[in-house]
Amino acid sequence: MRLPPTTRTKDNDVGKxxxxxxxxTLDMLVLKVLSLEPLHGWGxxxxxxxxxxxxxxxxxxxLYPALHKLTQEGWIKSYWGLTENNRKARYYRLTRxxxxxxxxxxxxxxxxxxxxxxxxxxx
Amino acid sequence: MRLPPTTRTKDNDVGKxxxxxxxxTLDMLVLKVLSLEPLHGWGxxxxxxxxxxxxxxxxxxxLYPALHKLTQEGWIKSYWGLTENNRKARYYRLTRxxxxxxxxxxxxxxxxxxxxxxxxxxx
DNA sequence: CATATACCTCTAGTTTTTCTAGATGTCGTT
DNA sequence: AACGACATCTAGAAAAACTAGAGGTATATG
Numbered sequence: 001m002r003l004p005p006t007t008r009t010k011d012n013d014v015g016k017x018x019x020x021x022x023x024x025t026l027d028m029l030v031l032k033v034l035s036l037e038p039l040h041g042w043g044x045x046x047x048x049x050x051x052x053x054x055x056x057x058x059x060x061x062x063l064y065p066a067l068h069k070l071t072q073e074g075w076i077k078s079y080w081g082l083t084e085n086n087r088k089a090r091y092y093r094l095t096r097x098x099x100x101x102x103x104x105x106x107x108x109x110x111x112x113x114x115x116x117x118x119x120x121x122x123x
Numbered sequence: 124m125r126l127p128p129t130t131r132t133k134d135n136d137v138g139k140x141x142x143x144x145x146x147x148t149l150d151m152l153v154l155k156v157l158s159l160e161p162l163h164g165w166g167x168x169x170x171x172x173x174x175x176x177x178x179x180x181x182x183x184x185x186l187y188p189a190l191h192k193l194t195q196e197g198w199i200k201s202y203w204g205l206t207e208n209n210r211k212a213r214y215y216r217l218t219r220x221x222x223x224x225x226x227x228x229x230x231x232x233x234x235x236x237x238x239x240x241x242x243x244x245x246x
Numbered sequence: 247c248a249t250a251t252a253c254c255t256c257t258a259g260t261t262t263t264t265c266t267a268g269a270t271g272t273c274g275t276t
Numbered sequence: 277a278a279c280g281a282c283a284t285c286t287a288g289a290a291a292a293a294c295t296a297g298a299g300g301t302a303t304a305t306g
Contacts, residue, residue, distance in 0.1 A: 022235050023146035023263080023292065029242055036245065042254050051245050055238035062293050064256055087301060089254060106243060112145050113236055115178035119152055120229060122159065122174050146263060146292075165283050185264050187285055210272060212283060 020057035026066050028109060029056070031094060031102040034076060040089035041067060067092060075101050143180035149189050151232060152179070154217060154225040157199060163212035164190060190215060198224050 033039060033047045044067075045058045070076045075098030081091045094102070156162060156170045167190075168181045193199045198221030204214045217225070 021293075022232075022239060025239055026293075029239070032243055032245070040254075041256090048242060051242045052238040053241070055234055056242065059294060060255080061257080061295065061297090065293085068256090083253080085253065085302070087253060109239070109243070111178055113239075115175035116145060116148055116152070116232070116236075118176070119171060119174045119179065120155055120232070122155070144264075149264080163283075164285090182265060183284080184266065184268090184286080188264090191285090206282080208273070208282065210282060 020055075021062075025109065026058070026062060027070060028102065028105040029058070030063070030066060030070065031075060031098055031105065034092055034094045035099060035102055038091045038093035040081070040083065040091050042089065043083075044092070070098070073101075074098075143178075144185075148232065149181065149185060150193060151225065151228040152181070153186070153189060153193065154198060154221055154228065157215055157217045158222060158225055161214045161216035163204070163206065163214050165212065166206075167215075193221070196224075197221075 029048055030044060033044055033051070039047060041060070041063055045060065045063060048056050048058050067076070067078075071078060071092075075095055076092045077095055078090045078092050080088055083089045152171055153167060156167055156174070162170060164183070164186055168183065168186060171179050171181050190199070190201075194201060194215075198218055199215045200218055201213045201215050203211055206212045
């Protein structure tokens with residue numbers, strides 16, 4: 001059973017709800033977990049959630065388009081396989097170009113996150 | 124003189140250009156610098172650039188709409204003043220609600236950035 | 247057997263946020 | 277007068293992610 005969408009009114013509005021992801025990090029995160037081992041889409045969601053200790057939530061609706069884009073770019077490749085649960089699933093693995101891209105994105109993230117931290121630490 | 128927009132072709136394409144901001148951090152960054160002292164729009168751009176040591180680049184086209192939104196939300200208030208250069212400029216200062224919001228956003232950023240770091244550090 | 251549930255993939259349409267590419271105007275200097 | 281640095285602002289496009297589903301399979305449960 002699907003829960004009805006939460007309706008917010010002036011009275012029960014708890015304020016802006018923050019997103020569960022930092023925009024712009026999805027590709028990098030996907031490349032990263034795939035650099036550890038090939039996974040299928042569902043598994044990627046679980047893995048990110050697990051490693052991030054439930055702080056990061058990858059939506060299916062964001063993930064699959066992203067996976068297709070990464071495939072287009074040549075950074076990952078997919079193949080059909082069977083899961084531990086005996087279901088067929090499309091597995092993704094990082095390509096050599098993908099590993100390079102991961103390094104580029106990680107370095108860029110680091111620079112910007114450090115810069116944000118510097119601003120936020122100013123007194 | 125305005126420089127022509129850089130045209131990229133197959134041959135000189137250097138790859139995806141990374142954005143100069145982490146999406147979702149603009150509001151927080153603006154609230155933060157305004158928590159240090161009131162500033163006008165132009166000054167906010169300069170200040171962020173300065174503190175971040177040129178890593179973060181706030182575009183005017185992003186900034187002013189953001190300032191208007193923050194004003195709408197009641198997190199900042201504006202007033203006309205004179206700059207050191209004797210030009211009139213709209214200054215923005217943080218409200219009490221804005222300070223609260225800054226704390227909320229900073230805490231949220233911290234959690235997510237930490238989570239991203241944890242994923243990126245996994246081996 | 248029937249049905250439910252967890253697993254798994256995928257997409258259309260919308261929203262949010264930022265960027266591009268300007269227009270407009272002022273002050274001080276040459 | 278003309279220019280460059282300073283300063284505000286907006287329309288429209290683009291990028292990325294979210295909402296809200298549809299669809300399908302294997303296994304467990306009534």
